[in-house]
Amino acid sequence: MKKSGILQTYQLRDSRLHGNDILNNFFQKFRKMKGEKVSKRLRETIQENIKNNKKMLSLYLTAGFPDLELTEKIILACDSAKVDFIELGMPFSDPIADGPTIQKAADRALQQGVNLRRIFQLVERVRKQSDIPVILMGYLNPVFQFGFEHFFEECARVKIDGLILPDWPVEESEPYQPLLNSLDLDLIYLIAPNTPKARIKKIDAISRAFVYCTAYTGVTGKDNRPLPGTEQFLKELKTKLQNPFLIGFGIKSRQDVEFYSQYAAGVIVGSAFIKFLENSDESKIVQNIKRFVQELRGY
Amino acid sequence: MSKITSSLKLTNLPDERGYFGRFGGQFVPEILKPALDELLEAYLQARQDAKFLSELEQELSDYAGRPTPLYLAQNLTKHYGKAKIYLKREDLAHTGAHKINNTIGQILLAGRMGKKRIIAETGAGQHGVATATVAAKAGLECCIYMGAEDVERQRPNVQRMKMLGAEVRPVYSGTQTLKDATNEALRDWLTNVQTTHYIIGSVVGPHPFPMIVRDFQSVIGREALQQVKEKEQRLPDYLLACVGGGSNAIGLFHAFLPFEEVKMIGVEAAGLGLQSGKHAASLTAGRPGIFHGMLTYLLQNEDGQVQLPHSISAGLDYPGVGVEHSYLKESGRVRYVSVTDQQALDAAFLLSRLEGILPALESAHALAFLENLLPKTSSDEIVIVNLSGRGDKDMETYLKHL
Numbered sequence: 001m002k003k004s005g006i007l008q009t010y011q012l013r014d015s016r017l018h019g020n021d022i023l024n025n026f027f028q029k030f031r032k033m034k035g036e037k038v039s040k041r042l043r044e045t046i047q048e049n050i051k052n053n054k055k056m057l058s059l060y061l062t063a064g065f066p067d068l069e070l071t072e073k074i075i076l077a078c079d080s081a082k083v084d085f086i087e088l089g090m091p092f093s094d095p096i097a098d099g100p101t102i103q104k105a106a107d108r109a110l111q112q113g114v115n116l117r118r119i120f121q122l123v124e125r126v127r128k129q130s131d132i133p134v135i136l137m138g139y140l141n142p143v144f145q146f147g148f149e150h151f152f153e154e155c156a157r158v159k160i161d162g163l164i165l166p167d168w169p170v171e172e173s174e175p176y177q178p179l180l181n182s183l184d185l186d187l188i189y190l191i192a193p194n195t196p197k198a199r200i201k202k203i204d205a206i207s208r209a210f211v212y213c214t215a216y217t218g219v220t221g222k223d224n225r226p227l228p229g230t231e232q233f234l235k236e237l238k239t240k241l242q243n244p245f246l247i248g249f250g251i252k253s254r255q256d257v258e259f260y261s262q263y264a265a266g267v268i269v270g271s272a273f274i275k276f277l278e279n280s281d282e283s284k285i286v287q288n289i290k291r292f293v294q295e296l297r298g299y
Numbered sequence: 300m301s302k303i304t305s306s307l308k309l310t311n312l313p314d315e316r317g318y319f320g321r322f323g324g325q326f327v328p329e330i331l332k333p334a335l336d337e338l339l340e341a342y343l344q345a346r347q348d349a350k351f352l353s354e355l356e357q358e359l360s361d362y363a364g365r366p367t368p369l370y371l372a373q374n375l376t377k378h379y380g381k382a383k384i385y386l387k388r389e390d391l392a393h394t395g396a397h398k399i400n401n402t403i404g405q406i407l408l409a410g411r412m413g414k415k416r417i418i419a420e421t422g423a424g425q426h427g428v429a430t431a432t433v434a435a436k437a438g439l440e441c442c443i444y445m446g447a448e449d450v451e452r453q454r455p456n457v458q459r460m461k462m463l464g465a466e467v468r469p470v471y472s473g474t475q476t477l478k479d480a481t482n483e484a485l486r487d488w489l490t491n492v493q494t495t496h497y498i499i500g501s502v503v504g505p506h507p508f509p510m511i512v513r514d515f516q517s518v519i520g521r522e523a524l525q526q527v528k529e530k531e532q533r534l535p536d537y538l539l540a541c542v543g544g545g546s547n548a549i550g551l552f553h554a555f556l557p558f559e560e561v562k563m564i565g566v567e568a569a570g571l572g573l574q575s576g577k578h579a580a581s582l583t584a585g586r587p588g589i590f591h592g593m594l595t596y597l598l599q600n601e602d603g604q605v606q607l608p609h610s611i612s613a614g615l616d617y618p619g620v621g622v623e624h625s626y627l628k629e630s631g632r633v634r635y636v637s638v639t640d641q642q643a644l645d646a647a648f649l650l651s652r653l654e655g656i657l658p659a660l661e662s663a664h665a666l667a668f669l670e671n672l673l674p675k676t677s678s679d680e681i682v683i684v685n686l687s688g689r690g691d692k693d694m695e696t697y698l699k700h701l
Contacts, residue, residue, distance in 0.1 A: 093604040094478065094590065096485045097328045103472060115602040140326055141589040145603030167326045167589070171316065192330040194492060199332065217330045218490035 040184055042133040042161035042209050045084055046244055046265065056266025057257070057297060058246065059273045060137065062089035062102065063119045064109030070282060072125055077286040079132040081293040087164065087268060090119055090138030097166045099221035101271040116146050116154075123158040135162040135188065148176060152183050162186035162209055170203055177206060188212050193233045197240075204241045211245040212268070213237065215260065221271025222250045226259070234263035257296050269296060312626070317506020319626035325505040327592045331485075334492045339507040341412050346514070351407060358403045359518060362436075363393045365400075367519075369526035369683070374653040379669065382536065382676035386656070386686045387523050387551060396659065396688030397519060397547045398429035402498055404515035406433040409496035416440045416495040420484040422449055422477035422543070423614035423661060424456025425688055426500030431465035441465040444483045446476040449613045456692050474607045477543075477617045481591055501544025502621030505592030509622045516550030523683055524554045531681060537672065538563045540685040541664040542635065543579065543615035545624045547687035552633060562634070565624060566668045568610035569637035579608035581620040582628050582635040590618070595625045611640035611696065612660035614688075642667040644700050647690060659688035660696060 049056050059078055063071050075086055091106035091114055098106070123134060136155065143151050143165065155163065163185060165173070173187060180187050186209035191200055194217050204211060213234070216227060237245060247260040248268030260267050273292070280288045312319045325335060345351040359365040367388045376384045389397035402419075409417060417434045418441075421427030427443040434441035443460055447469040450457050460467050473479040481504075488497040502509045502516070527535050538555060540548035542565040555561045570578035578584065581596045588597030590605060598606040598618040610616045627633040638646075643660060646667035651657050658666060665684050676682065690697065 093473070094482050096482050096591075097330075097489065099486075100472075110604060139589075141597075141599070141605070142603035144589050144594075145599070145601070166328045167592070169325060169327065169329055169332060172324055172326060190329045194333055195329060196333055199329075203329075214330065217492050219486045222490075 040161070041131065042085060042135070042186055045133055046210055049084060050244060050265055055261040056084040056246065057293065058085045058087055058266065058268045059083050060087040060089060060248075060268060060270030061273060061277065062091055062105040062109050063122060064091060064112055064114030065105040065274065066108065066277065066282075067112060068114060068118060068122055070285070072122055073285060074277065074289065075126050075132065075134070076130055077289040078293075079130045080286065081290045083132070083293060084266065085133035085135060085161070087135045087137045087270070088119070088123070090116060090136055090142060092139040092142060095139060097219055099219045099271060101221045101274050105274050116142055116151065120154050120158050123160060127159050133161040135164055136160055137164040137166075140165050140167050149179065152176075152179060152185055155185055156183040160185070162188050164188045164190070164212060166190055170206065174206065181208075190214060192217050193227070193230055200237070200240060204243055207243045209243070210265065211241060211243050213245045213247050213264065214249040215247050215251065216249060218249070220249055234260075238263055254296055254298050258298070312623070313506060313510055317510070319509070319623045320629060322587070322594050322625040323506055323509060323622040324594050325592060326589050326594065327505045328489060330489050330492060331505070334488070335505055335507065337412060338408065338496075338511070341408050342507060342511050345408060345411060351411070355404055355407060358407075359400065363399045363403060364391065365518065366522040366526070367391050369523055369530065371530070372654050375650065375669075378649070378653055379673040381673045381678055382680035382682045383678075384669065384673075385527065385535070385681065385683045387519060387683055389519060389547065389685060389687045390656070390658065390662070390689035394425070394429045394432050395691065396425040396429065397516060397550060397685075398426045398500060398688075399432065400518055400550065401500065401512050401515040401546065402426070402429040402433045405496070405498045405511070406437050406439070408511075409439065409498070410437060412496060414439070414494060414496040416442070416491065417498055418442045418444065418484050418487050418491075418495055419498045419500060420444045420477065420480040421456075421500060422446070422480065422616055423612065423659070423688075424449065424453040424460065424692060425614060425659070427465070427467070428456050428459050428463070430498050430500070431460040431463035434465065435463045442487065443467050444470055444480040444487070446474065446480045447471050448475040449477065449480070449616075452696065453613055453692055454695070476608075476613065478605065478608070485591070501546040502549050502623055503544045503591060503593060503595070503619055509593070512546055513549045513553060513623060516546050517553040519547065519550035519685065520552060520554030523551060527681065527683065533681070534558055534561050535681040535683045536560070536562060536676070537680070537682040538685070539566065539665045539668055539672070539682060541566050541568075541615060541661045541687060542582065542620060542624060543568070543610075543612075543617050543661060544619070545621035547685050549621060549623055551683070551685040552627075556632065563632070564668060564672065565633055565635045566664045567635060567637040568608075568612060568615035568643070568664055569639045570609040570611070572639055573637060577609035578637065579610040579615050579617060580637040581608075581618060582624060583637045585618070585620075587625065593619070593622050595622045596620050596628070611643065612664065612693075614659070614661040615664065636668060636671070638664050638667040642670070644697070646670070647693075647697065651690075656686070657690035657697075658686055659690050660693045662687045663690075
């Protein structure tokens with residue numbers, strides 16, 4: 001039997017970069033154009049803090065954990081506790097970038113029928129009482145089913161400030177940048193210690209507000225001991241990026257916050273906050289959140 | 300270049316962004332992007348490398364036992380009294396299923412990339428066994444993720460993996476089946492991406508996996524094409540294969556795609572029936588969604604949450620489907636149908652009695668569709684069914700229904 005044809009099935013032209021160059025040029029032009037625009041809440045908050053040399057703290061919580069009513073209270077309590085901005089998780093059935101803590105929170109939210117429509121209603125209620133910047137964070141399929149344009153318009157309508165969609169890398173999301181920019185919605189991209197320099201540059205070039213750097217390669221909420229190369233990576237990152245960056249994944253103590261804040265504009269705490277909420281007495285949630293934030297910040 | 304090879308170039312997919320029409324892509328966290336780029340580069344280099352290709356050919360013949368026979372099932376043919384039925388005997392490949400074609404290729408790639416550790420997901424355990432097998436031979440550490448429910452219902456394969464030196468990690472999250480095993484394998488890969496190669500078992504996941512797995516599996520169809528021409532001096536009229544992720548189906552179909560007169564049917568698992576909601580028929584009853592790094596047909600609710608599939612066959616119990624199948628469905632080139640658990644069981648018993656071959660429950664789904672198809676054929680037509688695996692692993696299930 002002749003087998004010499006094995007694997008010669010396709011001649012795939014490796015010209016992927018070509019198309020992206022064109023897009024990059026386009027977005028660079030676009031960035032110059034928008035330079036004149038007044039940036040809004042999230043970007044202002046970040047710039048203000050950087051100017052005052054104040055390190056930021058952002059908390060992640062899953063919408064609908066423990067339930068939607070409490071989520072509203074928790075966000076407002078975070079605002080009173082002077083948390084700089086909120087990442088509000090949109091639950092998904094298969095959160096591949098999340099560890100067990102956030103997986104469980106998402107399962108619980110989904111059991112209560114939390115969906116995007118109800119999350120938008122929640123943010124609308126929050127917006128009547130608070131101006132704290134809110135970033136929606138989640139996986140792409142619920143957004144895809146809702147319809148990208150419809151979803152972005154709803155975000156703008158209820159005054160959501162940004163989006164983090166970890167399974168929507170630059171190559172796939174680039175075509176939507178003009179629409180996002182026109183709605184003043186900041187799409188936050190992630191980078192990791194294993195991201196090659198050229199990609200960091202590319203991601204930085206189309207990022208707005210900030211870049212989200214993960215403290216390690218892996219999923220959220222792991223025990224976080226910085227790997228040997230990480231410090232060097234973070235030191236260099238500061239000089240490389242035009243955007244500010246925040247560090248997240250596995251940050252759970254004041255010690256972690258201090259360590260990572262040396263390098264970045266601030267940190268994001270997720271799984272540790274969810275664990276804290278799991279064990280917190282609902283009637284004292286406002287005072288408890290204040291204490292949780294103080295413990296992390298040290299003031 | 301052989302005629303077969305040149306005709307294959309008619310289908311020039313995926314495109315450079317990993318798309319088959321509107322399906323495919325790379326919907327993964329940034330952490331995985333460097334690994335996917337590395338894999339693509341290694342693969343593109345490897346398939347131009349004569350040394351790699353000859354090593355692959357030798358492994359496929361001397362280790363996996365290829366080519367597998369194309370067997371004329373005379374008793375089954377007589378039973379229906381219509382078209383001639385041939386079985387492509389992937390059950391006779393080493394480890395008892397077609398899965399070895401892919402793992403042999405991918406372990407060679409892992410070696411070229413200098414990876415020290417192998418992970419994989421498995422449903423029925425066939426891909427887990429095929430991965431543990433090649434990892435043992437290559438002397439690489441191997442960890443297999445398997446849903447806790449599947450660990451129960453596919454026990455012989457769990458024992459085989461352990462004997463081959465692999466660690467089997469039962470997955471207790473979600474539905475405890477193939478979907479969640481894949482989630483956990485992806486989480487492991489996110490964590491150990493620098494040292495580990497993830498051998499995906501089907502034509503699913505982010506680019507370049509659907510292309511790589513398809514290319515390694517397409518040896519099935521290339522052989523079948525040559526064999527049927529030798530035996531019958533003509534092309535077959537129908538190809539039949541089961542579709543979970545769909546690697547055996549794409550493997551059989553691919554070489555035949557340019558020949559329009561060859562009709563192809565992919566058979567999904569209708570479980571307890573499409574109306575019951577308890578099935579795994581993504582192409583028949585799902586709609587496009589983004590899952591496990593790809594845009595493909597997906598079983599999901601209105602909000603885009605992935606729905607729990609059901610099939611008596613652990614290997615078909617997956618809510619997504621290979622991206623190229625989504626494309627072939629929409630282009631109309633391949634027809635996708637479904638059969639129930641009971642129909643698959645009946646077909647497995649029929650083949651055992653008539654031909655002395657115990658098929659895997661997955662493959663039995665393809666055989667079951669003969670009941671619908673054969674009455675519409677004539678005796679001068681030819682059907683090839685991909686017998687993707689053998690049934691030893693399913694004995695417990697079969698005995699319950701004997």
